[in-house]
Amino acid sequence: MLRPFSDITGYHAHIYYDPLRTKPHAELLREAIAAQFEAVVGRWHDVPVGPHVTAMYQVAFEIPEFPRIVPWLMLNHGPLSILIHPHSGNGKMDHLLHGLWLGKPLRIYYDRLSGELPRIEGWVPYTAERV
Numbered sequence: 001m002l003r004p005f006s007d008i009t010g011y012h013a014h015i016y017y018d019p020l021r022t023k024p025h026a027e028l029l030r031e032a033i034a035a036q037f038e039a040v041v042g043r044w045h046d047v048p049v050g051p052h053v054t055a056m057y058q059v060a061f062e063i064p065e066f067p068r069i070v071p072w073l074m075l076n077h078g079p080l081s082i083l084i085h086p087h088s089g090n091g092k093m094d095h096l097l098h099g100l101w102l103g104k105p106l107r108i109y110y111d112r113l114s115g116e117l118p119r120i121e122g123w124v125p126y127t128a129e130r131v
């Protein structure tokens with residue numbers, strides 16, 4: 001069953017970094033995002049929180065900003081992994097099935113997300129990690 005675009009209410013970009021190695025690039029992105037885009041930049045999390053296995057901060061943005069900020073992140077993510085996912089009402093599906101990655105995909109602690117993962121023939125949630 002196909003879902004309509006109208007299920008999407010907004011997006012997150014989770015910008016992952018290594019506090020000891022790649023934080024300067026994360027800082028560069030953070031400042032540029034705040035200056036150039038209609039987006040809400042979240043707090044630094046040098047210690048992993050929630051479903052995330054490494055340090056990150058999140059950027060929240062609305063649907064109209066997607067075609068501006070996502071291509072810009074494609075050009076500028078450098079050494080960082082970034083998960084861009086929609087909000088469609090199911091945390092597990094949004095992070096593990098509907099998201100797209102820039103850079104290397106990382107594991108996600110799926111037990112810490114709301115919702116259920118559907119069984120989809122031929123699809124394995126390869127980023128799913130147990131806590």
Ligand code: ZN
Nearest residue numbers: 012014058085
């Ligand atoms: Zn998120």
